[in-house]
Amino acid sequence: MSTGHRLVLDEVRLVLAGSTLLELDAEIGPGEVFTVMGPSGSGKSTLLAYLAGFLAPAFQASGRVLLDDSDITRLPAERRGIGLLFQDPLLFPHLSVAGNLRFGMPRAMPDKAARVETALAQVGLAGFGPRDPATLSGGQKARVALMRLLLSAPRAVLLDEPFSKLDRQLRHDMRRLVFDRLREAGLPSLLVTHDREDAEDAGGRVIELGQ
Template sequence: MTAPSLEFNRVHIALHGRTLLELDARVAPGEVLTVMGPSGSGKSTLLAYAAGFLAPAFQASGQVLLGGQDITTLPAERRGIGLLFQDPLLFPHLSVAGNLRFGLPRATPDKAARVETALADIGLAGFGARDPATLSGGQQSRVALMRLLLSAPKAVLLDEPFSKLDTALRHEMRQLVFGRLRDADLPSLLVTHDSEDARDAGGQMIELS
């Protein structure tokens, strides 16, 4: 089956009658579209519109298409979109393995084996029983990424996911995240204010004023 593309068709978002952003763009499978801009420029608003949780205060029009299907009117949970945020947002009441199991579709066979393979794949073999709070920031980010991938999304939205990592870790995590998204043929939208993020993403970039 052909991997889907993510398209923004004449998307227009305004607040109190003032235009925040306008976007026409297509993100091919395995590519990352980076939207850069300072705080208040509308980056996170665009992400919220694509994900399906835009606040009612905003006025928005235009289509978000995934694999040619208009998902703009679908509820967030039916859009097939995965999200990575600034914080890993791991569930504190679940073990590392429990967090990964949560990402797996309900009908997945042999979840325990899938989880063990996934942990080994991100260099965390044997960490399944650990409390997420005992992991380093980089390790938590790896678990969050793998939980996202195990959920089998059709597209991914990235909300400054590297901004809270140490400088030394950021490049390594960018390489890991963007590499995995490419390998999975996932079209992705990255919002950031960091030009290094955009450079490592390697795709098209749109700068908001």
């Protein structure tokens, strides 16, 4: 278990054209997956964009985002220490599987090649390093995207409906893998979804927008 990071949303309020889109006050502890549910247009994606540091100028935001007691509200996206997992794995087509995993690793991290091999073995993809991402199945791509995220050493994670494009059978296995890894790493995580099964498998607190 890592030292245990904390993500705090301190009286966050997002406004569009004078109307309040959402208000949220929450502390997400180490290894906790906090789920935000709601229909399209309820502000889920806007919340993620705000936390990640790329909120569109049309929106106004107030409140603060704290990570390990540091105020990251005004920091640029690349300095926030937040990792993202999207609906699409977004693997780089010009890099091998190993190249994708190395991409986000901190420059000073030692033994990168060994870490990549270990990470692949942990998700049942031992020996896949030289492969072209285009040759992988949807589930394999999702596992590579997860390990790339973890190897980038984030201090918190945002999950943008990362299971929605997987077939039903894969979804449950992938959820269990992702949530177990995030818990082991002690990473506070915020999941946005409209799928109640995502929320149930995450096992943490759930808030519903647009109620």
